[in-house]
Amino acid sequence: MSAPSFKSAQAVRFDLPHGAVRAASGDDRFVLVPTAALIELARTAPAEAVATLGRAIGAGVGRRAAARIGETKASTLEEFITQLAGEAALAGVGVWSIERWGRALVVVVSEGPAGGPMLAAIVGSAVEAASGRTVGSALLSSDHGVARVLIASDRAVDRVRQWIGSGVSWGDAIAKLHGEGS
Secondary structure, eight states: OOOOOOOOTTSEEEEGGGTEEEESSSSOEEOOOOHHHHHHHHHHSOHHHHHHHHHHHHHHHHHHHHHHHHHHTOOSHHHHHHHHHHHHHHHTSOEEEEEEETTEEEEEEESOSOOHHHHHHHHHHHHHHHHTSOOEEEEEEEETTEEEEEEEOHHHHHHHHHHHHTTOOHHHHHHHHHHHTO
């Protein structure tokens, strides 16, 4: 079985005469924003505004990935994440891969432009839009340019957030979640 692939050729169109950047699939129009501007926004804006922006970015990534998944007939988790990661890379929101922790799914983002609540919102909304399933997301860790985002039910995400907030390491929180059978 061959590894899934992502075809990026002509995925983004630069329409210079009309001052537009668009996704090849659909009419999504992009605005190229410096990473420093996103970081400053995430640092200074109210948390709900940051999360709303993250969800909007993620939903766009997920919608475009869903279109690709439908075209490629992706049927495995690896094929799904390949298309999602490709769209995330095109959007400039880092290099995505996955880790499986038992039944828990953790999206690993390296070289992402934003961290914290914005990144968790981007990843969660992208997975939700691409899969058509409601998911919760929580930032587990962010160090040395690599972040980990838990994707699970809202209930499981809330429990993990509580445990991490009380001082439990994120790895132990995921293990504890599995111990409860959640």
